[in-house]
Amino acid sequence: MSRVYNFSAGPSCLPEEVLKSAAEEMMDYKGTGQSVMEMSHRSKAYEPIIAETESLVRELMNVPSNYKILFLQGGASTQFAMVPMNLKKNGKAAYINTGVWSKKAIAEAKKYLSVEVLASSDDKNFSYIPKVEKVTGDYDYVHITLNNTIMGTHYEYIPDTGDIPLVADISSCILSEPLDVSKFGLLYAGAQKNLAPAGVTLVIIREDLIPEEPIEGTPTMLAYKTHSENGSMYNTPPCYTIYIMGKVLQWIKANGGAEGMKKRNYEKANLFYDYLDNSDYYHATAEKGSRSIMNIPFLTKYDGDKATEINKKFVSEAASAGLVNLAGHRLVGGMRASIYNAMSLEGVKALIAFMDKFAKEN
Numbered sequence: 001m002s003r004v005y006n007f008s009a010g011p012s013c014l015p016e017e018v019l020k021s022a023a024e025e026m027m028d029y030k031g032t033g034q035s036v037m038e039m040s041h042r043s044k045a046y047e048p049i050i051a052e053t054e055s056l057v058r059e060l061m062n063v064p065s066n067y068k069i070l071f072l073q074g075g076a077s078t079q080f081a082m083v084p085m086n087l088k089k090n091g092k093a094a095y096i097n098t099g100v101w102s103k104k105a106i107a108e109a110k111k112y113l114s115v116e117v118l119a120s121s122d123d124k125n126f127s128y129i130p131k132v133e134k135v136t137g138d139y140d141y142v143h144i145t146l147n148n149t150i151m152g153t154h155y156e157y158i159p160d161t162g163d164i165p166l167v168a169d170i171s172s173c174i175l176s177e178p179l180d181v182s183k184f185g186l187l188y189a190g191a192q193k194n195l196a197p198a199g200v201t202l203v204i205i206r207e208d209l210i211p212e213e214p215i216e217g218t219p220t221m222l223a224y225k226t227h228s229e230n231g232s233m234y235n236t237p238p239c240y241t242i243y244i245m246g247k248v249l250q251w252i253k254a255n256g257g258a259e260g261m262k263k264r265n266y267e268k269a270n271l272f273y274d275y276l277d278n279s280d281y282y283h284a285t286a287e288k289g290s291r292s293i294m295n296i297p298f299l300t301k302y303d304g305d306k307a308t309e310i311n312k313k314f315v316s317e318a319a320s321a322g323l324v325n326l327a328g329h330r331l332v333g334g335m336r337a338s339i340y341n342a343m344s345l346e347g348v349k350a351l352i353a354f355m356d357k358f359a360k361e362n
């Protein structure tokens with residue numbers, strides 16, 4: 001059996017060690033005679049799984065003790081609504097607009113409160129992160145999308161919001177490098193990029209931000225309190241996904257934790273950006289100073305119909321060479337390589353070798 005190098009933006013590649021270990025335990029988890037898929041979430045065998053996954057999140061992200069860790073469902077997209085529903089006080093929130101996912105978060109928040117967009121990189125097709133170093137005002141919270149999966153941009157600074165809670169969507173950069181959790185009131189991430197298969201959303205929330213009463217009419221399942229009071233077991237959690245997340249976190253720990261991931265990811269990203277910056281055939285779309293180390297969109301020197309033809313050929317020939325899911329998002333065009341934690345340096349080197357050959361032939 002041969003495995004491909006998978007550059008998908010999400011769901012994405014998982015460490016092979018994790019897949020092998022899950023396969024070994026598939027029919028009989030630690031002598032229980034069952035798969036974790038089949039187990040009650042309230043069983044003696046399952047309890048330590050979720051407890052260990054939570055404690056690994058705490059350890060690897062250095063989460064202070066006054067924060068709760070929640071395992072929720074509904075994807076990061078459900079957080080676009082849960083955040084305003086639970087954090088609304090005076091009725092005004094500030095957002096920074098850095099592309100598709102920010103726009104979706106803004107549109108959803110507008111259903112529940114008034115939104116002020118502090119800055120936007122809309123003027124240059126979201127190819128950079130606007131500088132908003134300090135925020136003051138009577139906002140209930142400030143929301144940013146720390147890594148923009150589609151545009152391939154990432155904040156190189158954390159806005160200083162003083163006492164205003166800072167909320168960040170970290171879906172596509174969680175645990176890609178160390179992050180100071182204490183600077184944030186709330187962090188959320190869909191797991192299907194750096195943590196696990198799809199199905200669980202990780203929320204890290206400062207305890208004092210969990211309201212007794214979210215806005216009127218909030219469904220029980222959309223109140224943070226429901227999940228924080230019940231250890232993410234108010235209803236059936238996505239048990240198997242949490243179990244795989246635990247294995248991924250063990251893999252991260254064994255590979256140097258967040259610092260180890262940072263080293264690994266910069267090595268890959270620097271190699272790839274250096275190649276793009278020195279090429280007269282390809283170029284990166286994100287501006288220097290705002291570049292993601294996880295998602296790297298790039299274009300060729302062609303435009304118009306020729307670009308469409310070449311992009312299609314690139315994606316198809318790359319797939320035949322075992323390099324899959326490289327099509328760019330339609331809003332950026334060209335190609336995109338998502339090189340999450342689990343992507344190896346060998347995978348990036350194989351992509352560059354293919355790109356070099358393709359450029360010479362086309």
Ligand SMILES: Cc1ncc(COP(=O)(O)O)c(C=O)c1O
Pocket residue numbers: 009010074075076077078101145147148149150169170171172190191
């Ligand atoms: C930054 C970011 N936020 C939110 C989402 C939406 O996540 P979900 O599909 O888990 O709702 C994505 C999905 O790719 C994303 O990349």
